[in-house]
Structures are given as C-alpha cells and as structure tokens.
Amino acid sequence: xxxxxxxxxxxxxxxxxxxxxxxxxxxxxxxxxxxxxxxxxxxxxxxxxxxxxxxxxxxxxxxxxxxxxxxxxxxxxxxxxxxxxxxxxxxxxxxxxxxxxxxxxxxxxxxxxxxxxxxxxxxxxxxxxxxxxxxxxxxxxxxxxxxxxxxxxxxxxxxxxxxxxxxxxxxxxxxxxxxxxxxxxxxxxxxxxxxxxxxxxxxxxxxxxxxxxxxxxxxxxxxxxxxxxxxxxxxxxxxxxxxxxxxxxxxxxxxxxxxxxxxxxxxxxxxxxxxxxxxxxxxxxxx
Amino acid sequence: xxxxxxxxxxxxxxxxxxxxxxxxxxxxxxxxxxxxxxxxxxxxxxxxxxxxxxxxxxxxxxxxxxxxxxxxxxxxxxxxxxxxxxxxxxxxxxxxxxxxxxxxxxxxxxxxxxxxxxxxxxxxxxxxxxxxxxxxxxxxxxxxxxxxxxxxxxxxxxxxxxxxxxxxxxxxxxxxxxxxxxxxxxxxxxxxxxxxxxxxxxxxxxxxxxxxxxxxxxxxxxxxxxxxxxxxxxxxxxxxxxxxxxxxxxxxxxxxxxxxxxxxxxxxxxxxxxxxxxxxxxxxxxxxxxxxxxxxxxxxxxxxxxxxxxxxxxxxxxxxxxxxxxxxxxxxxxxxxxxxxxxxxxxxxxxxxxxxxxxxxxxxxxxx
Numbered sequence: 266x267x268x269x270x271x272x273x274x275x276x277x278x279x280x281x282x283x284x285x286x287x288x289x290x291x292x293x294x295x296x297x298x299x300x301x302x303x304x305x306x307x308x309x310x311x312x313x314x315x316x317x318x319x320x321x322x323x324x325x326x327x328x329x330x331x332x333x334x335x336x337x338x339x340x341x342x343x344x345x346x347x348x349x350x351x352x353x354x355x356x357x358x359x360x361x362x363x364x365x366x367x368x369x370x371x372x373x374x375x376x377x378x379x380x381x382x383x384x385x386x387x388x389x390x391x392x393x394x395x396x397x398x399x400x401x402x403x404x405x406x407x408x409x410x411x412x413x414x415x416x417x418x419x420x421x422x423x424x425x426x427x428x429x430x431x432x433x434x435x436x437x438x439x440x441x442x443x444x445x446x447x448x449x450x451x452x453x454x455x456x457x458x459x460x461x462x463x464x465x466x467x468x469x470x471x472x473x474x475x476x477x478x479x480x481x482x483x484x485x486x487x488x489x490x491x492x493x494x495x496x497x498x499x500x501x502x503x504x505x506x507x508x509x510x511x512x513x514x515x516x517x518x519x520x521x522x523x524x525x526x527x528x529x530x531x532x533x534x535x536x537x538x539x540x541x542x543x544x545x546x547x548x549x550x551x552x
Numbered sequence: 553x554x555x556x557x558x559x560x561x562x563x564x565x566x567x568x569x570x571x572x573x574x575x576x577x578x579x580x581x582x583x584x585x586x587x588x589x590x591x592x593x594x595x596x597x598x599x600x601x602x603x604x605x606x607x608x609x610x611x612x613x614x615x616x617x618x619x620x621x622x623x624x625x626x627x628x629x630x631x632x633x634x635x636x637x638x639x640x641x642x643x644x645x646x647x648x649x650x651x652x653x654x655x656x657x658x659x660x661x662x663x664x665x666x667x668x669x670x671x672x673x674x675x676x677x678x679x680x681x682x683x684x685x686x687x688x689x690x691x692x693x694x695x696x697x698x699x700x701x702x703x704x705x706x707x708x709x710x711x712x713x714x715x716x717x718x719x720x721x722x723x724x725x726x727x728x729x730x731x732x733x734x735x736x737x738x739x740x741x742x743x744x745x746x747x748x749x750x751x752x753x754x755x756x757x758x759x760x761x762x763x764x765x766x767x768x769x770x771x772x773x774x775x776x777x778x779x780x781x782x783x784x785x786x787x788x789x790x791x792x793x794x795x796x797x798x799x800x801x802x803x804x805x806x807x808x809x810x811x812x813x814x815x816x817x818x819x820x821x822x823x824x825x826x827x828x829x830x831x832x833x834x835x836x837x838x839x840x841x842x843x844x845x846x847x848x849x850x851x852x853x854x855x856x857x858x859x860x861x862x863x864x865x866x867x868x869x870x871x872x873x874x875x876x877x878x879x880x881x882x883x884x885x886x887x888x889x890x891x892x893x894x895x896x897x898x899x900x901x902x903x904x905x906x907x908x909x910x911x912x913x914x915x916x917x918x919x920x
Binding site for chain 2: 280283284286287288290291293294295297298300301304313316317318364365366368369371372373376377378379381384388391392393394395396397398399400401402403405406421422423424425426427430455459480483484486487490491501502505506509516519520522523524526527530531534535538539542545
C-alpha cells in the first residue's frame with residue numbers, strides 16, 4: 266500500500282486524473298439526490314420555472330427554501346405512523362435474523378454432526394431462488410395463518426437467511442481454537458459459549474448484518490404490498506408508493522415525501538459505514 | 553459433551569432451517585401443486601397441465617420445449633468432452649437445438665402467453681443492460697479507489713449512497729428526471745447536445761428501432777431486433793446507478809486481498825499499465841468477478857421495485873421483466889394457479905441458467 270502511495274506522489278498527473286475521475290463519478294451518484302433535495306424545497310411554480318440539470322447553476326436551487334412542503338406532506342398522509350411501522354418491522358426482523366443466524370452459524374462452524382456440509386450447501390443454494398417464486402405460496406401460507414395485516418406476517422418470513430449465516434460462519438471459523446478450549450475447560454455450554462464468547466467477538470459482522478437487514482426491510486416493497494393491505498401496519502415504502510401514485514404531478518410534494526423516507530436510512534448508513542467497510546474487508550468474501 | 557454435539561447442533565439449527573424451509577424451499581413445491589389447479593383467490597378445479605398448456609400454447613409445444621431443453625443440456629455436456637469429435641458434435645447439436653428452441657419459443661409466443669415470452673425478452677435485456685455495465689463501472693471505481701489519497705473515505709461512502717437509499721424514493725426522482733417535460737433533466741441534457749426531447753419512460757419503441765434500424769418482418773424476431781424499449785433503458789440506467797457503487801465495494805475487497813508482493817514483483821519485472829491490469833490484476837480478481845456476475849444475473853430475476861415505480865401503463869408492459877409480470881398476474885389478475893405455473897417455469901429457467909453460468913464461468917476463474 267505504502268509503495269503504491271509513493272508512486273502517486275511521484276506522478277501528480279496520474280493522481281489528478283484519479284481524483285478527478287472519482288469526483289466526477291461521485292457527482293453522478295449524488296446529483297439525483299441533490300435534485301430531490303432542491304425540488305423538495307421549491308414552490309410548485311418554481312419546480313417548473315426554475316429548472317436546471319446542473320447543481321452549480323443557481324436555477325437548480327430554490328430562491329428561498331420552502332420548508333412547509335414537509336409539513337404539508339406530513340399532514341396530507343399518515344407518514345408518522347408509517348415511520349413507526351417501518352421501524353418496528355425492521356427492528357423485529359433484524360432481531361430475529363441475528364438470533365437465528367448466530368445459532369445456526371455457530372453450529373455450522375463449531376459443532377460436528379452428520380450431514381453438516383450437505384445441509385450448508387443446501388442452505389446456500391436457496392440464495393438462487395427468485396423471490397417471485399416464493400412470494401405467492403408464502404402469501405397463501407401467511408393468509409392461512411391469519412397473519413395478513415399483522416406484525417408477524419411482515420417479519421417472521423424474513424427472520425432467517427442464508428447470507429447472514431454464511432457471513433457469520435466465516436468469522437466464527439477465524440476465532441482461535443484456544444478460546445473455545447478455554448471456554449470448554451471452564452465448563453461453559455455451547456449456548457453460553459455462543460453468547461458470551463462468540464457474540465462479543467463477532468460484533469462487527471453482527472452489526473453489518475443488522476445494517477443490511479434494516480436496509481432491506483426498510484426498502485422492501487413487494488411483500489408489504491401484499492401483506493400490509495390496510496393502514497394498520499402499512500410501512501413507509503408502501504405508504505410512499507401510494508402517496509406518489511396518488512398525489513399527482515406536484516413535484517415538490519413528491520420530492521418532500523421521498524426525502525422523508527430517505528433521511529433516516531441515510532443517516533443510519535453514515536453512522537454505520539466505517540464498521541461495514543471493515544467487516545466486508547475481513548469477511549473473506551473474495552475467496 | 554462430545555456425544556451431545558449432534559443434539560445441540562439440531563437445536564441450534566432448528567429456528568433458521570425451519571424458517572428457510574417453510575418460507576424459502578417449501579414454496580417451490582407449493583407452486584408446483586398450485587400450478588395444477590385453476591385457482592383464483594379460492595381453490596378451483598384440477599387442471600393437470602392446463603396452466604402450462606396456456607403458457608406454451610399447446611401441450612405439443614410444451615413437450616417440444618422440454619425435449620429441446622433437455623437436448624441443450626445434453627449437447628452442452630458434449631462440448632465439455634475430452635474427445636475432439638464429441639466436442640464438435642456437441643457444438644453442432646448445441647447450435648441446432650438453441651436455434652430450434654428459439655423458433656419454438658416464437659411459436660409459443662404466438663399461440664400461448666405472449667406477454668410472458670415478451671417478459672423473458674425484457675429480462676434478457678435487463679441482464680445485458682445492467683450486469684456488464686455495473687461490473688465495468690464497479691471495477692473502474694474500485695481501481696480508482698485502490699490508492700492512498702485525501703478524501704478516499706468520503707468518496708467511497710458517496711458511491712454507496714445510491715445503494716442505500718430506498719428504491720421507492722430514488723425511483724421517484726428518476727421518474728421526474730426522465731419526465732416528458734422539456735425542462736426535465738434528461739430532456740435538458742438532450743437539448744444541450746442539440747436533440748429534440750424524447751418520450752423516455754413512455755416510449756415503447758426499441759432502442760435500435762429509434763436509431764433507424766429496421767427490425768425486420770418477422771414479429772417474433774422483431775421483438776429481439778428492435779432492442780430494449782427506451783422506457784426500459786431508463787429503468788436500466790437507474791439500476792446501474794443503484795448498483796455500481798455496491799459492485800465497487802465488492803471489487804475493492806477483492807483488490808485489497810491481492811498480496812503486495814505481486815505488485816512488487818511486477819514492478820521489478822518492469823510490468824505496468826495495461827499488462828499489469830489485464831495479465832495480473834484481472835485474473836487475480838476473477839473469483840470476485842465470478843461472484844458478482846452470478847449475483848448480478850440472479851438479482852435481475854428479483855428486480856421489482858424499480859420497475860414497479862417507473863413502469864408506465866402507456867408502454868403496455870414493454871418494461872416488465874418476468875418477475876413483475878408474474879406479480880401482476882396474481883396481484884391484479886388474481887390468477888393464483890396460473891401465476892404459480894409461470895413462477896415454476898421461471899424457477900426452472902433460473903436453475904438452468906445458474907448451472908450453465910457456473911459451468912461456463914468456473915473454467916475461467918483463477919483461484920491462485
């Protein structure tokens with residue numbers, strides 16, 4: 266790494282090209298979102314009269330930011346309760362995933378039992394199944410259980426996943442054998458070992474899985490469209506999709522509503538990102 | 553302690569395997585069961601293969617498609633043979649059967665569920681229009697990030713923002729960026745290069761067709777040769793925008809795993825620039841590329857939210873990949889049995905593609 270850093274210092278032209286290119290790419294990544302922010306703060310007239318594709322053009326931005334758009338959107342629809350629903354659904358799903366995954370990953374990484382490798386590859390194969398194949402039968406099962414419009418219907422089907430088990434297993438296998446020997450000599454049960462030895466040592470990956478699950482749950486649309494049919498448990502994604510198809514062409518309200526749905530998850534990402542990068546770097550995913 | 557390990561393992565695995573089994577694996581068998589009935593909201597009469605007959609036009613077409621698909625697999629295995637004569641026979645059979653399958657699907661498209669077969673064409677463009685671009689952009693970004701410089705962490709985070717943002721929200725933005733109004737961002741860019749405003753998400757005509765190429769007289773062939781509709785291209789651009797940063801992250805991990813000695817040895821031997829990239833870095837990255845290619849194709853079959861928000865009724869399904877078409881068959885059409893049959897056909901297709909892709913790509917992967 267140092268070696269390469271020296272090379273860049275010697276070639277300022279190349280450095281300039283590199284940083285210039287990356288900045289341009291970051292610009293492409295962010296401009297649509299800047300456009301969202303700018304238009305969420307415009308008046309209805311300004312979204313049409315003040316239009317520009319270039320954030321360095323003053324026409325891209327409103328003359329005076331109109332914060333009342335957010336108030337209007339918030340009052341027009343029930344975004345407050347959508348928020349609470351989404352947060353609860355994401356929280357319960359994530360807690361479930363973490364619990365089932367750490368137990369299963371411990372078994373796959375540390376316990377000897379017949380058919381271990383076969384079961385594990387079978388589990389990984391489920392990653393290949395497209396969601397649209399499972400969604401209709403699952404909907405019928407959830408309906409038969411009476412779980413339509415309930416928290417259980419929105420969370421339980423997602424409380425286990427092959428990917429998180431795979432990721433945790435990779436990390437548990439990296440924990441030195443001696444630590445497990447010590448735990449065994451101390452007479453700790455496997456359950457005890459899992460929670461007082463493995464969990465603290467895999468905080469990074471657990472946190473990353475939590476982040477991925479929260480994001481997936483917060484952003485999911487297909488399943489909640491089916492299962493959250495009434496406002497009772499309607500999450501933000503469905504609420505926003507309905508709002509966008511019902512509000513008509515008012516750009517400023519569309520963008521204000523989208524921004525409301527986006528802010529919590531982006532803040533969460535900015536707080537969590539360092540940990541996520543670190544985990545994925547160590548995960549051995551590239552092997 | 554040792555003797556109780558299988559029991560402990562069983563208890564530890566039960567919650568995860570039960571959930572994955574009930575909600576991930578059982579639905580496939582459940583789909584097969586449902587697909588044999590006329591099932592609309594409520595259970596209906598047993599149809600046997602009736603739903604499959606409706607998809608493919610007739611039982612004959614279904615039998616032919618199944619037979620030729622089996623022959624494709626057989627011929628594909630032949631191309632892997634160690635004997636040159638068998639390899640050539642395999643290649644010829646493979647070309648012939650693939651051609652036959654293409655014609656046959658055209659017949660099914662005409663007689664059977666043409667919307668379903670069109671959705672397969674859309675899915676094909678979806679794969680071709682997203683996966684290579686995401687991989688290319690992801691790789692270029694990752695190579696750009698693979699050095700020490702000020703602001704690296706900030707840039708790296710910015711690239712991931714499109715992936716993190718809820719798709720419903722960002723799709724709402726792209727809906728407006730690609731709006732018909734002359735002041736929309738897409739039309740302003742066209743204006744900037746001196747072109748007339750386009751219909752974007754409301755344009756059902758294919759890209760090649762818009763470029764002035766004649767799609768030819770055969771309607772089934774024209775479905776392919778007219779290219780992806782402009783409306784679909786907008787959705788593809790949106791998807792590439794979402795995923796490129798994520799691909800860059802995974803490629804970065806792959807690059808970080810390349811030992812520093814490799815670079816040092818290359819430098820000592822005077823290897824740099826293009827040769828370093830194509831002869832050393834890319835082969836060492838091939839496991840990552842393999843993983844991403846596999847992931848990319850699979851996730852195409854999961855693409856839902858971006859299409860759901862950006863699809864316009866005016867283009868008459870020209871943007872709907874199979875996943876979305878099936879969803880609407882049971883969500884709006886309430887045809888559960890039929891949708892289950894479609895889903896099972898899709899499952900078999902994905903299964904076949906995954907196996908073929910693994911076979912083809914695995915040979916090119918260099919595991920060091």
